[in-house]
Amino acid sequence: MSSELDAAHTPAWDELAAALRGPVLRRGEPEYEQRRHVWNGAIDRHPLAIARCLDAEDVRAAVRFATRSQVPMTVRGGGHNVAGLAVREDALMLDLGAMNRVEVDLQLRTARVEGGALWRDVDAATSPHGLATTGGLVSSTGVGGYTLGGGVGWLMRHYGLAVDNLLEADVVLADGRSIVVNERQHADLFWALRGGAGGFGVVTHFTYQLHPVAEVFAGVVFHPIEGAAELLRAFRTFTRNAPDALTAMLVFTTAPPAPFLPPATHGKRAIALAYCWSGEPAEGTRVLAPLADHGQPLGRHEGVMPYAAWQQTFDPTAPAGDHYYWTTSQFDALDDALIDTLVAGAETPPDPRCEVHIHHLGGAVARVPRDATTFMQRDVPFFINVIGHAGGAEGLAAVRDWTQGLRTAFAPHARSDMQPNFTGDVADLGTRSHDAATQQRLAALRAHYDPAGLLLPVRKA
Numbered sequence: 001m002s003s004e005l006d007a008a009h010t011p012a013w014d015e016l017a018a019a020l021r022g023p024v025l026r027r028g029e030p031e032y033e034q035r036r037h038v039w040n041g042a043i044d045r046h047p048l049a050i051a052r053c054l055d056a057e058d059v060r061a062a063v064r065f066a067t068r069s070q071v072p073m074t075v076r077g078g079g080h081n082v083a084g085l086a087v088r089e090d091a092l093m094l095d096l097g098a099m100n101r102v103e104v105d106l107q108l109r110t111a112r113v114e115g116g117a118l119w120r121d122v123d124a125a126t127s128p129h130g131l132a133t134t135g136g137l138v139s140s141t142g143v144g145g146y147t148l149g150g151g152v153g154w155l156m157r158h159y160g161l162a163v164d165n166l167l168e169a170d171v172v173l174a175d176g177r178s179i180v181v182n183e184r185q186h187a188d189l190f191w192a193l194r195g196g197a198g199g200f201g202v203v204t205h206f207t208y209q210l211h212p213v214a215e216v217f218a219g220v221v222f223h224p225i226e227g228a229a230e231l232l233r234a235f236r237t238f239t240r241n242a243p244d245a246l247t248a249m250l251v252f253t254t255a256p257p258a259p260f261l262p263p264a265t266h267g268k269r270a271i272a273l274a275y276c277w278s279g280e281p282a283e284g285t286r287v288l289a290p291l292a293d294h295g296q297p298l299g300r301h302e303g304v305m306p307y308a309a310w311q312q313t314f315d316p317t318a319p320a321g322d323h324y325y326w327t328t329s330q331f332d333a334l335d336d337a338l339i340d341t342l343v344a345g346a347e348t349p350p351d352p353r354c355e356v357h358i359h360h361l362g363g364a365v366a367r368v369p370r371d372a373t374t375f376m377q378r379d380v381p382f383f384i385n386v387i388g389h390a391g392g393a394e395g396l397a398a399v400r401d402w403t404q405g406l407r408t409a410f411a412p413h414a415r416s417d418m419q420p421n422f423t424g425d426v427a428d429l430g431t432r433s434h435d436a437a438t439q440q441r442l443a444a445l446r447a448h449y450d451p452a453g454l455l456l457p458v459r460k461a
Helices: 013-019 030-036 056-069 119-129 143-148 187-193 225-239 281-292 307-311 336-346 393-413 426-431 436-449
Strands: 049-052 073-076 092-095 102-105 110-114 166-172 178-181 202-209 215-224 246-254 269-277 299-306 323-331 355-360 382-390
Touching (some): 013 049, 030 049, 030 092, 056 092, 056 166, 056 202, 110 119, 119 143, 187 436, 215 225, 215 281, 215 307, 225 246, 225 269, 225 281, 225 336, 225 355, 269 281, 281 299, 382 393
Antiparallel strands (some): 102 110, 166 202, 215 269, 215 299, 246 355, 323 382, 355 382
């Protein structure tokens, strides 16, 4: 749809405003300018209007209006998707940011979460009861996009992905109907929501299974960059038989000015082991020792802490408004040739804020049947996210080149598919996040539930 709409096809925005409890924001209004921006400052798009929904009835009214007016829609939950799926030109943004309430049922051990909540909202509600579910690696991540794309996190190897803990969803369809979706009702749509990356309706509530997680044994151990290859090999060996209670990753990063690190290392390139043990702490100390005590670390910060506190540990590394470009690759093995390629590219980024994250899967993630959800990457042992990060637009081109260069260098060692939540290019979401059979099935479901394609997460060519 062109932004140069003629008068006969200009949406009646006053009509939408009259139907909502929340405001409708248009260009020229200060709040419009604020809300059109998402977490990734590199995304600079102007929606036709922004409907700030206050509840599910507002969502229904906004969806019905968009369908009548044949205006494409995007949904902003946390706005944390790196490709900026929450906002696009010539579309109506449904901003759910005010819908962030969380209700905990202690008897059922469930959390009913509104679609605009962030993971810090969920943790704040569940942690006083010693309960948690798998959430984002950064607490400012929105529950909506994160869950619809699969949802990896610190509890995933113990309790599964976010989609594995999703029990039910309240969904507003493109025709304005509101339905409850679970294993018994609209099971086809429930399958699609769990890893299909959205585009089937607007989820106003998610209901998650909670687990007894009050405290975790967690920490970060920094190593000199010269020891990166050796640490990667140790990580490869250790994770092969790691208990489910452990989720760990290696991070090529720049050493912060932390008191537990020698001043001479501040600002220097390093590699860090980050880990979270969600079992009994004393057992975690014993089990982790071969990896956590490997080599000659520069320094460490670890201990028993509230899970909600650990969830916010890496928030300072991902500030809103900076410019980001990510890519992701998946591997059947961390072989020596890949390790050599990885170290050579990751130790010299164009911006010190850039990072490379090496993750392992397995555990509870791998035990869920592949066809139970649309998350296709359950059997992948390792995936690597290249986090291109610049302070502003002037540094983004070099960061993008570096990020894409690493992806190209990884290609001979990598699988062809990728997780939808880490795709920095919108095109990859439509072509590489699911196999051909799953893409076909998802397309059929979108055609059924949204025949006009108004909620498509990727613009049609």
